[in-house]
Amino acid sequence: MTHDVLIMHRCLELAKQALGNTYPNPMVGSVLVVNNQIIGEGWHHQAGTPHSEVHAIGSVSDVSLLNKATLYVSLEPCSHHGRTPPCADLIIQSGIPRVVVATLDPNPLVAGQGIQRLRDHGIEVIIGVLEAQARYLNRRFFTFHEQKRPYIVLKWAQSEDGFMAPTQQEMGQPFWLTGTLSRLRVHQWRTQEAAILVGTQTVLADNPSLTARDWAGNQPLRLFLDATGKVPSDAKLRIEPFNTLVFTQNKNYIETDFLKREICTFDQTLWTQLFRRLWELGISSVLIEGGRHTLQSIIDEQIWDEARIFTAPKTIQNGIKSPAIQGKIINRETIENDQLVYLHPYDYDHHF
Numbered sequence: 193m194t195h196d197v198l199i200m201h202r203c204l205e206l207a208k209q210a211l212g213n214t215y216p217n218p219m220v221g222s223v224l225v226v227n228n229q230i231i232g233e234g235w236h237h238q239a240g241t242p243h244s245e246v247h248a249i250g251s252v253s254d255v256s257l258l259n260k261a262t263l264y265v266s267l268e269p270c271s272h273h274g275r276t277p278p279c280a281d282l283i284i285q286s287g288i289p290r291v292v293v294a295t296l297d298p299n300p301l302v303a304g305q306g307i308q309r310l311r312d313h314g315i316e317v318i319i320g321v322l323e324a325q326a327r328y329l330n331r332r333f334f335t336f337h338e339q340k341r342p343y344i345v346l347k348w349a350q351s352e353d354g355f356m357a358p359t360q361q362e363m364g365q366p367f368w369l370t371g372t373l374s375r376l377r378v379h380q381w382r383t384q385e386a387a388i389l390v391g392t393q394t395v396l397a398d399n400p401s402l403t404a405r406d407w408a409g410n411q412p413l414r415l416f417l418d419a420t421g422k423v424p425s426d427a428k429l430r431i432e433p434f435n436t437l438v439f440t441q442n443k444n445y446i447e448t449d450f451l452k453r454e455i456c457t458f459d460q461t462l463w464t465q466l467f468r469r470l471w472e473l474g475i476s477s478v479l480i481e482g483g484r485h486t487l488q489s490i491i492d493e494q495i496w497d498e499a500r501i502f503t504a505p506k507t508i509q510n511g512i513k514s515p516a517i518q519g520k521i522i523n524r525e526t527i528e529n530d531q532l533v534y535l536h537p538y539d540y541d542h543h544f
Contacts, residue, residue, distance in 0.1 A: 206235040212384035218333040222248035259287040268297040271306040294326035298337035341467040355508035366398040369504040383409025391486035
């Protein structure tokens with residue numbers, strides 16, 4: 193393993209610490225090195241706050257070392273004024289002579305311009321160290337900009353015999369297949385995605401809150417489908433004070449301070465409409481926790497990026513069948529008595 197690769201691994205480890213906190217921005221880590229010794233490091237903590245390069249440069253105790261340092265950064269330094277100044281300008285002003293970058297930034301506001309600005313000022317720039325790993329870390333960000341839609345994560349639990357729930361269940365009461373730790377993992381996932389979505393039948397059957405109440409972190413934007421207004425006015429998604437969007441055909445759907453409506457057509461273009469609108473709103477990822485119909489329709493449209501499937505050691509024998517899905521298994525876990533499988537579509541690499 194070369195020195196550049198080793199240090200870039202550190203950048204990626206730093207970046208990961210902000211999972212769920214930076215959207216719509218990417219996760220980025222930076223490390224400054226002189227004579228094979230780390231003299232400073234940092235990562236982007238939250239959108240609207242200083243970027244990783246600012247933290248790394250600010251952490252250096254002896255700034256005289258900067259004029260012989262190499263800056264490693266997991267994503268191209270920005271070159272535009274957003275909520276923070278351009279990092280490319282800070283690097284130039286700091287006198288850093290060499291920069292190693294994992295991958296270019298797909299945001300059209302940057303997209304190679306940061307690299308060009310550095311080179312125009314005589315800075316040596318190397319691109320492509322651990323590029324695949326850096327792109328995968330920020331797969332939500334890259335999908336958002338390159339596919340012009342959010343990164344879509346499907347999630348469900350099923351029995352050993354392939355059912356999600358019995359045919360009959362008490363309305364408004366969720367049916368639990370998995371154990372406590374698996375349910376806790378789902379709440380952790382909710383803090384890591386920008387939004388969470390369910391269909392009408394899930395709202396009617398389970399009356400969910402869709403909050404990350406059992407895990408510290410960000411609350412996702414709550415999304416639900418209600419084409420004609422079947423969801424009762426006292427449903428948790430309509431009365432709990434968390435930011436919520438309902439996708440509906442009903443132009444008279446009652447809005448509140450926290451519940452807003454988005455009008456769309458419930459036909460074969462529904463998901464294209466919905467995900468495009470979320471892209472326009474800056475939503476970079478969605479965790480889909482819907483029922484079989486919602487999940488299967490997204491699978492059939494082939495617009496998903498990741499599936500996380502729990503299998504509990506229980507049988508139902510007759511009930512609501514699990515979605516039919518095909519993909520490449522990328523990871524497996526055992527959580528108490530539950531088995532968790534992660535899948536990507538077979539053509540997942542084509543996204544990048």
